[in-house]
Amino acid sequence: MTETVLAILNQPSRDAAPHDPDADAFWFAAPLEEHVQVQDLGVIRGDGVFETITVVHGRPQALEPHLARFERSARMLDLPVPDAGAWRRTIEAVCAELDPVREGFVKTVYTRGVEGSDRPTGWAYAAPSGDQTPARTEGISVVTLDRGYRHDVERTSPWLLQGAKTLSYAVNMAALREAGRRGADDALFVSTDGYVLEGTRANLVMSVGGRLVTPRTDIGILAGTTQADVFRFAEDAGMDTSYELVTLADLDAADALWLVSSVRQAAPLRSVNGVTRAMDLPLTERINEFLLSREA
Amino acid sequence: MTETVLAILNQPSRDAAPHDPDADAFWFAAPLEEHVQVQDLGVIRGDGVFETITVVHGRPQALEPHLARFERSARMLDLPVPDAGAWRRTIEAVCAELDPVREGFVKTVYTRGVEGSDRPTGWAYAAPSGDQTPARTEGISVVTLDRGYRHDVERTSPWLLQGAKTLSYAVNMAALREAGRRGADDALFVSTDGYVLEGTRANLVMSVGGRLVTPRTDIGILAGTTQADVFRFAEDAGMDTSYELVTLADLDAADALWLVSSVRQAAPLRSVNGVTRAMDLPLTERINEFLLSREA
Known part of the structure; x- marks a missing residue:
């Protein structure tokens, strides 16, 4: 059996009542038992937010950027502001309990709670990651799929x-399944007005004439914690970086492409819409070495 | 305490293994205890489908159309086909257990199950409905909100x-909360190319020169079970009905407007975007009498 760890937060936000006024900030629970009520708005309305954080040798990576994005997502959903301190301590506790593995992850989930209760639900679940080596060393294939939105909907x-x-x-x-039907490993979303957005669970990074480029983050996509650290790597390595509006023509013209995310880290794209693409495997290896050795 | 009833399905689809090979088709469970695992894809990915069915005097209404739509939704998500017989029996059982109330509802939830388990999760939860009289007799206010999609994305x-x-x-x-911020009770979605779609949890019906009109159901909206029965009422009453592409100009020109759904049934719109609208309260009353007396 995979060894997994679960901790449930007593009071995921200081702006809402605790679940048990006499209990600690969190408690460990059996991961394969049931802990969510059927009327939790997280399940009946998908009404909540999450983060997936890479854990290397028991250490959560990019924890503060993840916590910042978690709070940003919660604010966008008008959820009570998460208590960053309580979440940080819970995440560190589940990471400490995880069996020593080179790579794992912790998923934080924060929902609006049981309908009518006014008490949000929160937990942190940690598990070993599957082997990501094939994606990192052999690359992945993607297809582009319409996201249905203009690139400016986040603002409008x-x-x-x-x-x-x-x-x-x-x-x-569903986009991931559609990619599978088209013989690809993943999908890359494109706006109705022709801008490349993001993967289904990852950000796009392109190498263009020695620079690293990623889509601007104000176009209705997630600001990637892993992408931010890839840019930190690039800056350390003396490479220029930029956030741009990326068209399909820009995608075609790029020297190399990656989908970057927690857990998988940097996966080079070996084909887009069935067209083989050049991969920069030496640079990929350097990026992944950097990402996996992050101290924070 | 509100008296609620919960039943969990042992085998929500014949195409997947049962949860317990020795158990009955479903079992009753305590509604306020926990029955969902934290790695259920229903909660971590919103990856599942649901129906909300009105229950009048213990009788589920429009059960077969709800079951048909449940199956259609499941197919759109590539979920194993739900076992309509098992769901029907479970729904009827929870309705029979519900305390005698004039109006209640049963919510059926069907998820892809715990990640990696290949066993979908299913339950039926029943509860009394809140008092819907104010919405039905005094009407509700709505604002129109951009849904971000063209009207043809369902096909493309x-x-x-x-x-x-x-x-x-x-x-x-989120659209419902945005409506609240704008001082309205609910929102009505509009496509980016100017077609009126549906409410956040309801369909639009308009009265136009003695006809009842609703948006065409092939434009990325739900085919409404209540809307279908409103049209059945209209046909019985000798009124013409039609499914049309409805523009904002059509909305402005309509004689009367309703949002129709399970639980609330027909709620007349007393204002749209802050503009007072005429309500046809006698017709509303006839429609709601018809809806609440449905035998099937």
């Missing part, structure tokens, strides 16, 4: 929650 | 799952 229509990492991921999972 | 981009009733409802709930 914030209730569409683009840019928030919500539990309402059914479209992302 | 089926992975966007428009037209499926999924658990990924965070956008619907």
Whole structure:
């Protein structure tokens, strides 16, 4: 059996009542038992937010950027502001309990709670990661799929929650299945007005004439914690970086492409829409070495 | 305490293994205890479908159309086909256990199950409905909100799952909160190309020169079970009905407007975007009498 760890937060936000006024800040629970009520809005409405944080040798990576994005997502959903201190301590506790493995992850989930209760639900679940070596060393294939939105909906229509990492991921999972039907490993979303957005669970990074480029983060996509650290790597290595509006023509013209995310880290794209792409495997290896050795 | 009833299905689809090979088709469970695992894809990905069915005097209404839509939604998500017989028996059992109340509802939830388990999760939860009289007799106010999609995405981009009733409802709930911020009771979604779509949890019906009109159901919206029965009422009453592409100008020109759904049934719109609208309260009353007296 995979060894997994679960901790449930007593009071995920200081702006809401604790679940048990006499209990500690969190408690460990059996991961394979049931801990969520059927009327939790997280399950009946996908009404909540999450983060997936890489854990290397028991240490959560990019924890503060993840916590910052978690709070940003919660604010976009008008959830009570998460108590960063309580979440940080819980995450560190589950990481410490995880069996020593080179790579694992911790998933934090924060929902609006049981309908009518006004008490949000929160937990942190940690598990070993599957082997990511094939994706990192052999690359992955992607297809581009219409996301259905213009690139500016985050500004015009914030209730569409683009840019928030919500539990309402059914479209992302359906896009992943559609990619599979088209013989690809993953999908890359494109706006209706022709801008490349993001993967189903990852950000795009391109190498263009020695620079690293990623789509601007104000176009209804997630600001990637891993992408930010890839840029930190690039800056350390003396490479220029930039956030741009990326068209399909820019994608075609790039020297190399990656999908970057927690857990998988940097996966080079070996084909886009069935067209083979050059991969920069030496640079990929350097990026992944950097990402996996992050101290914070 | 509100008296609620919960039953969990042992084998929600014949195409997947039962949870307990020795158990009955379903079992009753305590509604306020925990029955969902934290790694259930229903909660971590909003990856599942649901229906909300009105229960009048213990009798589920429009059960067969609800079951048909449940199956349609499941197919759109590539879920194993739900076992209609098992769901029907479970729904009837929870309705029979519900305390005698004039109006209640049963919510059926069907998820992809715990990640990696290949066993979907299913339950039926029943509870008394809140008092819907004010919405039915005094009307509700709505604002129109951009849904971000063209009206044809259901055909061009089926992975966007428009037209499926999924658990990924965070956008619907955010639109409802946005409506509240604008001083309205609910929102009415409009496509980016100017067609009126549906409410956050209801269909639009308009009265136009003695006809009842609703938006065409092939434009990425849910085919409404209540709307279908409103049309059945109209046909019985000798009124013409039609499914049309409805523009904002059509909305402005209509004689009367309703949002129709399970639980609330027909709620007349007393204002749209702050503009007072005429309500046809005698017709509303006849429609609601018809809806609440449905035998099937």
